[in-house]
Structures are given as structure tokens and as C-alpha cells.
Amino acid sequence: MKNYLRYISAILAIPLAILLRFALVPLIGYGIPYIMIFPVTVGVALFAGLGPAVLTGLMGSIITDYFFIEPMHTITLDTPHITRATVMVLTSIFVGYVGERLRSAREKAEKQALALGESEQRLKRSQEIAHLGSWELDLVNNNLAWSDEVYRIFGLQPQEFGATYEAFLERVYPDDRTTVNEAYSSSLREGRDTYEIEHRVVKKSSGEIRIVHEKCQHFRDETGKIIRSVGMVHDITEQKKIEEALIRAKEEWERTFDSVPDMIAILDNEHRIIRVNKAMADKLGIGAEQCVGLFCHECVHGLSGPPAFCPHSRTLSDGAQHTCEVHEPRLGGDFLVSTTPLLDDQGKMLGSVHVARDITERKQAEEEIKSLNDDLRSYVVDLEAANKELDAFSYSVSHDLRAPLRGIDGFSLALLDDYADKLDEHGRDYLERMRAGTQRMGQLIDDLLNLSRVTRVRMSRENINLSALAGKVADRLKKTPEKREVEFIIAENLFAYCDANLLNVVLENLFGNAWKFTSKNPKALIELGKTNLPFNSPPNLGGEQGEAGKTVYYVRDNGAGFDPVYAEKLFTPFQRLHAMEEFPGTGIGLATVKRIIERHGGKTWIEGAVNKGATVFFTLG
Structure with a gap:
């Protein structure tokens, strides 16, 4: 209770006591004048303290003396009145002191009870949280x-x-x-x-x-x-x-640490091993527990101190990650070694994580590749020399062999012209055969030179419109002296990444063969198109695992065809299935096609039947 309220309550208590005393006059008269002042003073002392109680006692005794003690309605300062007032004040002081102590004790008890309750609530809340x-x-x-x-x-x-x-x-x-x-x-x-x-x-x-x-x-x-x-x-x-999750995580980490094929060692600042994984222990030939405390340079390199290339030393020096390749005969090979700083929570260097990967097979492969590259360079030199010799041979064939053939053909023609009247039928036939043989020999030389040339010419790949290229070949065939009805069906927008000159040779050979073998068909048909390899295409048709869906080009005709038994032989040089009198040729064309396609990384195959035409398929890698 605030201080001024305590005194106001003391002052208000006095008229209350006087009114109650007046109410008792009919019952007990004016005797026992202080009967109501005492309990009111005690009450004020208990609830308002010592000061208000003294105030109530002093004022209450004066007012009671004025209203209820003879002579009434006067304030007399004689000894009895002063004595009564003094007793009343002293009593008020005593009662007020006792009341003050009781009030203080009560307030203290209430505060302690409140604090205890709050403490119990905090304890309950803490227990609930924990x-x-x-x-x-x-x-x-x-x-x-x-x-x-x-x-x-x-x-x-x-x-x-x-x-x-x-x-x-x-x-x-x-x-x-x-x-x-x-x-x-x-x-x-x-x-x-x-x-x-x-x-x-x-x-x-x-x-x-x-x-x-x-x-x-x-x-x-x-x-x-x-x-x-x-x-x-x-x-x-x-x-x-x-705890169980941590145990599982630790077990998983342990399994991972030991299952990693790379050799891992954790090293301290003194190059001592703190821990190694199974791969490292197996490579060292000792148990993982026995590795702890050993110097890395002793058990790995057999040295009394760290080697000059030691990446762990570099990491300890600059706190950075380092990697190097190390050849260590004691461990039987070459290793790619990396070290990563190992720091504590304050960033202080504790050591490093040392990881070594066995690259022996890779180094051996690199050496093999280097050796193969050296061999390849040697082969290239030999091949260039062989090509030069082949060029010289081709030149010799082209010039030295053609000259006698031209002489034989020319003199045979001269004999036919100049001595026609002296030659009988057999003589003229012999000379005609000689001329045909020399001409066929010349054509054979040309085809052989072309076959040799397509295997040596430098390739220049680009995106080529095969449809347009085939159209030009077809136009050239239509302009030959032969008057024939041949229908060309060329699929539109056929594009391929290839060498244009070589593919032109392919189409000239394939269209030329189709033109030749449809010569006996009054309604000849020659078609260029494309399809895709089926998933289960058999090997003899060019299909291999992983090639399903690959683009396949084809040239189809409705000519003489062939016996499928001989399909694989048709791409061999000089292989012919028809007599010269029936269908002339050297048997070099399909062999030339095959070599060009193979240079493009592709394949060729052929399908057909006697008198049902033929279809040549090819891919371009």
C-alpha cells in the first residue's frame, strides 16, 4: 500500500470508530468510551503500520474524550484526560509496532510464496522442455x-x-x-x-x-x-x-574410409601417421593399427627424413593443397599424391589428409601410347615412302604400259586398214581380238589406277547434297549414245557428311552398274534412297550392336540381278558373275565403292536375286 493511502485510511477509520461508538450508546451507555477505538487502532496497525496506528490512537482518544467523557463536548487538559490520552497513544504505539511487524512478516511471506510459485512454474517448464x-x-x-x-x-x-x-x-x-x-x-x-x-x-x-x-x-x-x-x-x-544416428554415421564413414581404393593417410605436423585406411595399410603390408605413430617417410619411402618432393611438407609450410606424381619402387609403381590441410575449429593446422592414387596402369598406358605414337610416326614415314613408290609405279603403269598397248592397237588397226584385201576372215578376226584385248587391258589399267587413287587421295569432308550429286550422274548417263528408257528415282534432300569427289565416284560406279545391268530391261528403273538399320540387322547386312537406327543409303535397280550365294564376292576386285559378251566390265567398280565407303568409316553390302535386280547398301560412318 502506498504511504499516503495508509494515512488516509487511518484518518477515515476514526469517524468510523466514533459512529460505531455512538451506535452502542443505547446498549451500554457512555461507559467504556474506548471500546471501538482500540479494535480500529489494532486494525490500522495490522494493515497500515505503526505511523497510521499512532495517528489513529492519538486523534481517536481526543475525539472520544470530546464526545464520550465528562465534561462532554469540551477538551480538558487535566491530569486524568492527559493520562488517558497518553495511555491511548502508548497503547497505539505498542499495537502499531506489533501490527507493523505482523504486516511485514505477512508481506514477506506473500512474496516468498509468490517467488516459490514462480520457481515451481519455472521448474515445471524446465522439466517439460528437458x-x-x-x-x-x-x-x-x-x-x-x-x-x-x-x-x-x-x-x-x-x-x-x-x-x-x-x-x-x-x-x-x-x-x-x-x-x-x-x-x-x-x-x-x-x-x-x-x-x-x-x-x-x-x-x-x-x-x-x-x-x-x-x-x-x-x-x-x-x-x-x-x-x-x-x-x-x-x-x-x-x-x-x-546417438544411434551418430553411431551409424560413424560406421558408414568407417566403411567408406576403408572401401575407398585410394590410399589415405592422416598425418600430423611431425609427419607421423595418425590413421590410414585399409588400402594404405594393405599397400604397406602392415595392419592399420600398427601404422599409427610411424613416420610416413620411413614406412613409405624408407628415408630418415621427408623427401624433397614431399607434398605434406609443402602443405605444412603454406597451408595450401598440393599434388604431385611420385614413383615409389617400394610400393611397386607410380602414384598421384595430394595433401589437403587438416584444421581445428580455430583454424590451427593439425596436419594434412594425404591421398595417393595408384596410377601405375595409367603411366604404363601412357608409355604404351607414346610407343604406339612413335611406331605410328614410323609407319607414316614408311607409308609416305610407299605412296611415293606407288605414285612412281602408277606413273610407270600409266605411261610405260600404255605405250606398248597403244602400239599394238595402232598397228592392228593399220593392218586392218592397209592390208584388208590381203587378210582373210580369220586374219581380220585375230586382229579385232588383239585390238579388243588391248583396249580391255587399257580399261583395266585405268580402273586399277582409279582404285589405287581413291585409297590415297586426301579426304575433305563437308555436308553434301547427295540428291543433287546423283542427279548430275544420272544426267550424264542419259546423254550416252544409247537410246534407252530408264527411270531414275532420286529421293529429295539426301544429305551426308562426306568427301564430294569420292562420293561422286561411288555414285558413278553404282549408277553405271545399274545402267549396265538393266540394259536388257525395256522399262529400266534406278533408285537412290535411304533407310535406317533395324535393331536386329544381321552382321552380313552391316548391323552391329549400337548401330540400330543408323542412316543407310541404297541404290536399287530392276536389272539382271545375281545369285545371292555370291553376294560377298562381288566387292572383291576382278570378280564377275556375267560373261563379257553379256555385260562388259573389269570387276573393279564395286571394289572401288567398298574402299571409298570404308575410308568414310562406313560399310557396304548387297542384296539381290537372279532376274530380280540388285540393291547396294552403304553407310557413311
Whole structure:
């Protein structure tokens, strides 16, 4: 209560006491004049304190003297009046002092009770947050008390019913009850001061199984007998889950660490091994535990100190990651070694993580590739020399062999012209055969030179319109002296990434063959198109695993065809299935086609039947 309110209440209490005293006049008269002032003064002392009580006593005695003591309605300062006023004031002081003490004690008790209540609420909230409940068992009176959190841990409403030991055991997981009961009972029986246990409980509200940690302390009387037990129940389910997760994570890390094929070592600042994985231990030929504490340079390199190239030393020096290739005969090969700084929480260098990857096979492969490249360069030199010799041979064939053939053909023609009247039929036939042979020999030389040329000419690939290229070849065939009805069907917009000159040779040979072998068909048909390899295309048709859907070009005719038995031989030089008199040629054309297609990384094959035409297929890599 504020200070001024205390004195106002004291002043207001005086007229209240006077009015009550007037009310008692009919009953008791004017005797006992202070009968109402005393209780009012005591009340003011209890609720307002010493000062207001003295004020009430002093003013109350004066007013009472004025209204209820003879001579009334006067204020007399004689000895009796002063004595009564003094007694009243002293009484008020005493009563006020006692009341002040009682009031102070009451306020202190109220504050302590409030603080205790707040403390209990904080404790309950803390227990709820920590999932930590408390209990107390009075063994003398068999009285058990649970905190609210114990109820919650057991899946009960706080203070749902009076706690009992039996209710506690009912919430313990059935398989754990005997163990839990024995733990508490044996601690009492054996006189131990404490006991501690972990067990499972079943929450009544949900049936969920939780794990709790219990700890209890016993208290004794003066004779040493245990009379009270105080304990706590801590729900550690989430903690257990975290611990199990950490254990699993550690086990997974351990498995990963040991399953990595690279050799891993953790080194300290003194080049000592802190830990190695299985791959490193196996390579060193000792157990992982035996590696701990060894110097890396001793057990790996057999040296008394770190080698000059040591990446770990460099990492310790500048705190950076370092990588180098190391040849170590003791470990049987070459290794790519990297070191990464290992730091603590404050960034202080603890060592490094040393990882070595066995690159022996890679280095061997690199050496093999280098050797193959050297061999290839040697082969290229030899090939260039062979090509030069082949060019010289081709020149010789082109000039030195053609000259005698031209002489034979020319003199044969001269004999036919100049001595026609002297030659009989047989003589002229012989000369005609000689001329035909030399001309065929000349054509054969030309075809051989062309075949040789297509395997040596430098390729220049670009995106070519095969449809346009084929159209030009068809136009040239239509302009030959032969008057024939031949229908060309050329698919539009056929494009290919290839050498234009070489593909022109391919189309000239394929269209030329089709033109030749349809010469006996009055309604000849020659077609250029494309299709895709089926998934299950057989090997003899060019299909291989992974080539399904590949673009295939084809040239089809409805000419003489061939026996399919001989299909594979048709791409061999000089192979012919028809007589010269029936269909002339050298047998070089399809061989030339095959070599050009193979230079493009493609394949060729042919299908057909006697008198049912033929179809030549080719791919372009």
C-alpha cells in the first residue's frame, strides 16, 4: 500500500470508530468510551503500520474524550484526560509496532510464496522442455509424489491420479519390469545410497515406446535407515536416436574410409601417421593399427627424413593443397599424391589428409601410347615412302604400259586398214581380238589406277547434297549414245557428311552398274534412297550392336540381278558373275565403292536375286 493511502485510511477509520461508538450508546451507555477505538487502532496497525496506528490512537482518544467523557463536548487538559490520552497513544504505539511487524512478516511471506510459485512454474517448464521429471517416495508413510513431467512422460495427464509405485511399474515396458523393480528393491535391500538404470516405458495415451534414464538417491534417518527416496526420470528417446544416428554415421564413414581404393593417410605436423585406411595399410603390408605413430617417410619411402618432393611438407609450410606424381619402387609403381590441410575449429593446422592414387596402369598406358605414337610416326614415314613408290609405279603403269598397248592397237588397226584385201576372215578376226584385248587391258589399267587413287587421295569432308550429286550422274548417263528408257528415282534432300569427289565416284560406279545391268530391261528403273538399320540387322547386312537406327543409303535397280550365294564376292576386285559378251566390265567398280565407303568409316553390302535386280547398301560412318 502506498504511504499516503495508509494515512488516509487511518484518518477515515476514526469517524468510523466514533459512529460505531455512538451506535452502542443505547446498549451500554457512555461507559467504556474506548471500546471501538482500540479494535480500529489494532486494525490500522495490522494493515497500515505503526505511523497510521499512532495517528489513529492519538486523534481517536481526543475525539472520544470530546464526545464520550465528562465534561462532554469540551477538551480538558487535566491530569486524568492527559493520562488517558497518553495511555491511548502508548497503547497505539505498542499495537502499531506489533501490527507493523505482523504486516511485514505477512508481506514477506506473500512474496516468498509468490517467488516459490514462480520457481515451481519455472521448474515445471524446465522439466517439460528437458523431458526431465522428478519424484519423491516417503517410505515411512508410503506416499509417492510425481512432478507433472513424469505424468507426461508416461502419457498421462498431469496429476491425473495419485502416484503409486504400481502405476509406475504398469507404464514400464513389460520385458523391462522385472529388471526395473529389482534395481530399486536391491538398492534398498543392499543399503546403497543411489541406483541408476535405463529402460523403456509405454505411453498410455499413444502406446509409443520411449526410453528413459532413471536416477535415485536415498535419504536416511539418524539411525541410518532409509526413509525417503528422491529421483528423476529423463526421457532420452531423442538423445538415443541421435546417438544411434551418430553411431551409424560413424560406421558408414568407417566403411567408406576403408572401401575407398585410394590410399589415405592422416598425418600430423611431425609427419607421423595418425590413421590410414585399409588400402594404405594393405599397400604397406602392415595392419592399420600398427601404422599409427610411424613416420610416413620411413614406412613409405624408407628415408630418415621427408623427401624433397614431399607434398605434406609443402602443405605444412603454406597451408595450401598440393599434388604431385611420385614413383615409389617400394610400393611397386607410380602414384598421384595430394595433401589437403587438416584444421581445428580455430583454424590451427593439425596436419594434412594425404591421398595417393595408384596410377601405375595409367603411366604404363601412357608409355604404351607414346610407343604406339612413335611406331605410328614410323609407319607414316614408311607409308609416305610407299605412296611415293606407288605414285612412281602408277606413273610407270600409266605411261610405260600404255605405250606398248597403244602400239599394238595402232598397228592392228593399220593392218586392218592397209592390208584388208590381203587378210582373210580369220586374219581380220585375230586382229579385232588383239585390238579388243588391248583396249580391255587399257580399261583395266585405268580402273586399277582409279582404285589405287581413291585409297590415297586426301579426304575433305563437308555436308553434301547427295540428291543433287546423283542427279548430275544420272544426267550424264542419259546423254550416252544409247537410246534407252530408264527411270531414275532420286529421293529429295539426301544429305551426308562426306568427301564430294569420292562420293561422286561411288555414285558413278553404282549408277553405271545399274545402267549396265538393266540394259536388257525395256522399262529400266534406278533408285537412290535411304533407310535406317533395324535393331536386329544381321552382321552380313552391316548391323552391329549400337548401330540400330543408323542412316543407310541404297541404290536399287530392276536389272539382271545375281545369285545371292555370291553376294560377298562381288566387292572383291576382278570378280564377275556375267560373261563379257553379256555385260562388259573389269570387276573393279564395286571394289572401288567398298574402299571409298570404308575410308568414310562406313560399310557396304548387297542384296539381290537372279532376274530380280540388285540393291547396294552403304553407310557413311
